Amino acid sequence: MEKQAPLLCSELRVDRRLYEVTLNSMVLVWKDTQTNKKHIGRSGYAAVKAGSHCVPVCEIIAVQEKEDESPSKDNGKWQKVPQSPADSSQLAFTVFYVKRTRQHCWQCSEVTFHCSEHSICLLWLQSIREQLGLLTNRPKSLLVYINPYGGKQRGKQIYDHKVAPIFSRASISTDVIVTEHANHARDHLKTEADLKKYDGVVCVGGDGMFSEIMHGLVSRSQQDVGADENLTEEPLVPCKLRIGIIPAGSTDCICYATVGSNDPVTSALHIIVGDSQPMDVCSVHSEDRFLRYSVSLLGYGFYGDVLTDSERKRWMGPARYDISGVKTFLSHRYYEGTVSFLPAEGNLGTPRDKAQCRSGCNICRHSVSDKLLNKDEESVSDAERPGTWTVIRGKFLAINAASMSCACPRSPKGLSPSAHLADGTTDLILVRKCSRIDFLRHLLRHTNKSDQFDHSFVEVYRVKQFRFSPRHLECESELDLRENRGSGKHFLCQQRACGCMASRSNWNCDGEILPHTAIQVRVHCQLITLFARGIEEQPVFEDLYAHSWLDGPYVLSCPIKNYSPSSPANKKLIYLTSLWMRHNQFLEETNLHLVFG
Numbered sequence: 001m002e003k004q005a006p007l008l009c010s011e012l013r014v015d016r017r018l019y020e021v022t023l024n025s026m027v028l029v030w031k032d033t034q035t036n037k038k039h040i041g042r043s044g045y046a047a048v049k050a051g052s053h054c055v056p057v058c059e060i061i062a063v064q065e066k067e068d069e070s071p072s073k074d075n076g077k078w079q080k081v082p083q084s085p086a087d088s089s090q091l092a093f094t095v096f097y098v099k100r101t102r103q104h105c106w107q108c109s110e111v112t113f114h115c116s117e118h119s120i121c122l123l124w125l126q127s128i129r130e131q132l133g134l135l136t137n138r139p140k141s142l143l144v145y146i147n148p149y150g151g152k153q154r155g156k157q158i159y160d161h162k163v164a165p166i167f168s169r170a171s172i173s174t175d176v177i178v179t180e181h182a183n184h185a186r187d188h189l190k191t192e193a194d195l196k197k198y199d200g201v202v203c204v205g206g207d208g209m210f211s212e213i214m215h216g217l218v219s220r221s222q223q224d225v226g227a228d229e230n231l232t233e234e235p236l237v238p239c240k241l242r243i244g245i246i247p248a249g250s251t252d253c254i255c256y257a258t259v260g261s262n263d264p265v266t267s268a269l270h271i272i273v274g275d276s277q278p279m280d281v282c283s284v285h286s287e288d289r290f291l292r293y294s295v296s297l298l299g300y301g302f303y304g305d306v307l308t309d310s311e312r313k314r315w316m317g318p319a320r321y322d323i324s325g326v327k328t329f330l331s332h333r334y335y336e337g338t339v340s341f342l343p344a345e346g347n348l349g350t351p352r353d354k355a356q357c358r359s360g361c362n363i364c365r366h367s368v369s370d371k372l373l374n375k376d377e378e379s380v381s382d383a384e385r386p387g388t389w390t391v392i393r394g395k396f397l398a399i400n401a402a403s404m405s406c407a408c409p410r411s412p413k414g415l416s417p418s419a420h421l422a423d424g425t426t427d428l429i430l431v432r433k434c435s436r437i438d439f440l441r442h443l444l445r446h447t448n449k450s451d452q453f454d455h456s457f458v459e460v461y462r463v464k465q466f467r468f469s470p471r472h473l474e475c476e477s478e479l480d481l482r483e484n485r486g487s488g489k490h491f492l493c494q495q496r497a498c499g500c501m502a503s504r505s506n507w508n509c510d511g512e513i514l515p516h517t518a519i520q521v522r523v524h525c526q527l528i529t530l531f532a533r534g535i536e537e538q539p540v541f542e543d544l545y546a547h548s549w550l551d552g553p554y555v556l557s558c559p560i561k562n563y564s565p566s567s568p569a570n571k572k573l574i575y576l577t578s579l580w581m582r583h584n585q586f587l588e589e590t591n592l593h594l595v596f597g
C-alpha cells in the first residue's frame with residue numbers, strides 16, 4: 001500500500017497554538033505540535049485524540065480568506081501601517097467543514113489558520129480550492145421549492161435563515177419558488193421547469209411536499225423519453241436530477257429514513273457535499289391505469305382507516321393522528337380479499353433478518369448490479385412468468401407494504417426495520433384477523449425491541465410486485481357474471497350468500513388516500529436519487545473520527561466466517577467498507593488496513 005504524499009504541509013497558528021497542518025487529496029489534518037510533544041512516549045491514541053483534527057476533503061464546505069485579527073498581532077505596540085490591501089489581509093484563511101454532532105446531525109464548523117506570510121496563505125487557499133474543484137459530485141445550481149404552509153408553516157423561515165446562508169457559502173446558485181397552491185411544484189416540474197439548468201431539485205416541506213416533487217420529476221423523466229406511465233409493465237426511466245429534502249413538515253419520514261435526522265442544516269450539508277442515496281419507487285395502478293407513486297408505506301385496512309379518519313380532523317393539527325389511531329384501533333375492522341405477489345429472489349435478505357439498511361448498504365449495492373444484468377428481464381410481462389406468483393386469501397386487519405423501514409421519531413424501528421431503501425423490493429406485511437389485544441401487542445412492538453413479525457397472525461414477505469383484490473369486488477364480478485347471464489337484480493354485498501363484509505378500506509399511499517381498493521404495485525429499483533447517504537453507523541464514526549487518519553496503521557480484522565452484522569467489530573467493518581466505497585482509496589491512503597481472516 002502506498003502512502004499518499006501530502007500536497008502541502010506547513011506550521012500554522014490556530015488561535016495562539018501552533019499546528020502542523022497537512023493536506024492531501026483525501027484529508028486535511030491539523031495536529032497540535034505542543035500536545036504531540038507532551039504526549040511522546042504515551043499511547044498514540046491519547047496523543048492523537050488530544051491534539052489532532054482530521055476532515056475529509058469531501059466534507060469541506062468552503063475555504064475563504066480572512067482578515068488576520070490574530071490576538072498575538074494585537075500586542076498594543078506600534079505596528080507598520082500596511083502599504084497595500086494584500087499586506088493587511090489574507091494572512092489567514094478559514095475552512096468551513098462538516099462536523100458530526102449527536103443523532104446523525106451535522107453542523108457547519110469552521111477553523112481559521114493564521115499564516116506567517118501572505119504567499120503561504122494564498123498557496124493554502126489555492127490548494128484547497130483545487131481539491132474542492134475536483135469533487136464533481138457537488139451541485140452548483142439548484143431549483144428550490146418551498147411549501148410555506150407545511151408543518152408549522154416555517155418552511156420559508158427555515159430556508160432563509162438556516163439553509164440559504166450555507167448554500168451561498170458553498171457558492172451554490174439557487175432559483176427559489178415558494179408554492180402558491182397544492183401541486184404547484186409537481187405541475188411546474190412536469191411541464192415548465194427548465195431542468196437542464198440545474199444539478200438538483202430541493203424540496204422544503206414534509207413528506208407530502210416530497211411526494212409532489214418526486215411525482216413531478218418521475219413523470220417528467222418518463223415524458224422526456226416517451227414512456228407511458230399507464231402501462232404496468234413499462235420499465236420506468238430513472239430521474240437524472242437528485243432530490244434534496246429540507247425537512248419542514250409535520251411528518252418528515254423520508255428525510256429521517258435517508259439521513260437519520262430531521263434537521264434542516266444536516267440535510268443542507270448533505271446536499272452541498274453532493275451525497276447520493278438511490279431509492280426505489282413503487283408504481284401503483286388500478287385496472288391498468290396509473291394512480292400514484294410510493295416510496296415509503298402503502299397501507300390498506302388499519303393505516304388506510306387512520307389516514308381517512310385523520311383527514312376529517314385536519315383542524316386538530318398533528319394530534320389528529322393519535323386520536324384517529326385510537327379510534328381506528330377500537331373499531332377493529334377487518335377486510336377480506338386476495339393478495340398475490342411475486343417474491344424477491346436472490347441475495348436480497350429477508351424482512352426478519354437483522355441486516356438494516358445503512359450507509360453504503362451491501363444489499364442495495366448488489367441490487368443495482370443485478371438490475372443491470374437483468375435489464376431485459378424487466379420488460380417480460382407477468383403472463384410470461386407463469387407459476388411465480390403466490391396467492392393468499394383471507395381476512396386482514398392490515399395489509400402494509402413498506403419500501404423502507406418507515407422509522408420516525410415515534411417509531412424508531414419503523415414498520416419493517418430491515419427494509420431496504422434501494423434493493424428493488426418492498427416488504428409486504430399481512431396482519432390477519434386476530435383479537436384486539438393481539439393486534440395491540442403487534443402495534444406496540446413498533447416502538448420496542450421485540451420482533452414485530454413474531455406472531456402467528458402476522459406474515460411478512462419481501463416482494464417485487466403485488467396485487468390486492470378486495471372480496472367485495474370479487475363478489476361484484478361474480479355477480480356481474482351472473483347478471484350478464486340474465487339472472488336479475490343487483491344485491492348489496494351483505495345480502496349475498498357469500499356473507500362477506502361489505503365494508504372497504506382505502507389505501508394509504510405515503511400519506512395520501514387512494515380512491516381505489518383493487519391495485520397492482522410494482523417496485524422500480526433505484527428510480528430516484530436523493531442528496532443523502534443513508535444512516536451512518538454513528539458510534540463507530542465518532543470513535544474513528546477521534547483518530548488522525550494520517551496516523552496508523554490501524555488494523556481491523558474480521559472473521560468473515562463468523563460474520564454477524566450486530567457485533568461491534570463487524571459494525572466497524574461495515575462502516576469502513578462503506579467509507580472505502582465512497583472515497584475509493586481513502587482507507588488505503590490513510591494507512592488504515594482492513595484484514596479479512
Ligand SMILES: Nc1ncnc2c1ncn2[C@@H]1O[C@H](COP(=O)(O)OP(=O)(O)OP(=O)(O)O)[C@@H](O)[C@H]1O
Pocket residue numbers: 146147148149150151152178179180181182183184204205206207208209210212248249250251252511
Ligand atoms: N402553497 C401551498 N398551499 C397549500 N398546500 C400546499 C402548498 N404547497 C404545497 N402544498 C401541499 O401541502 C401538503 C402538505 O405539505 P407538507 O408535506 O409540506 O407538510 P406536512 O405538514 O408534513 O403535511 P402532511 O403532514 O399533511 O404531509 C402537500 O401535499 C402539498 O401538496
